[in-house]
Amino acid sequence: QLQLQESGPGLVRPSETLSLTCNVSGGHISTTNYFWGWVRQPPGKGPEWIATVYFSGRTHYNPSLKSRAITSVDTSKNFFSLMLTSVTAADTAVYYCTRLEWVTYGMDVWGLGIMVTVS
């Protein structure tokens, strides 16, 4: 069964770059039917879609992040990553990596999430 696991720092300084990695196990990232995505949920708020990436490198981003987010995929090592530049306290959230099925647009696999605090 496919599993996703986020990794990265739990604390980032304001104005620095947040870097997260999502390791894919139990399946291969080079699967034609799926996008790989990032979602975050600030404390006490609803989830927010950040970005998705296809194994080919094709990406989609949330316009509200104003080009601060960059996502990429490494098919040889079976992981994908997220960088978020110039972070502020508003970027404090639980960050999840997900698998998004292309045909249904449902996120059918989620990681457990990683809490990132900007302070």
Add this chain to the structure above:
Amino acid sequence: SALTQPPSASGSPGQSVTISCTGTRSDVAAYSYVSWYQHHPGQAPKLIIYEVTKRPSGVPDRFSGSKSGNTASLTVSGLQAEDEANYFCSSYGGDNMFYVFGTGTELTVL
């Protein structure tokens, strides 16, 4: 912007409760790609409805979805204690906003 959900909903065991998810003509109204997720604290969110009405394997038929215009709905019938969780919707948004989530609804089983 985010899809609008009521912040809270509640019902007694055995009852039914419906949660709404209001979007725009650019997302919920335009596409049949509304999904619903169940999220228990400390766990990974779980997909319970996709393509407005479909349930993934293993999701009880007590969970059902529907859509009318720019508003989608999730109905939980025969409420059980384990249904107490946060529920949020999502929709494909096309080229401008590829994906958008709802604000989330905290469901309490009284």
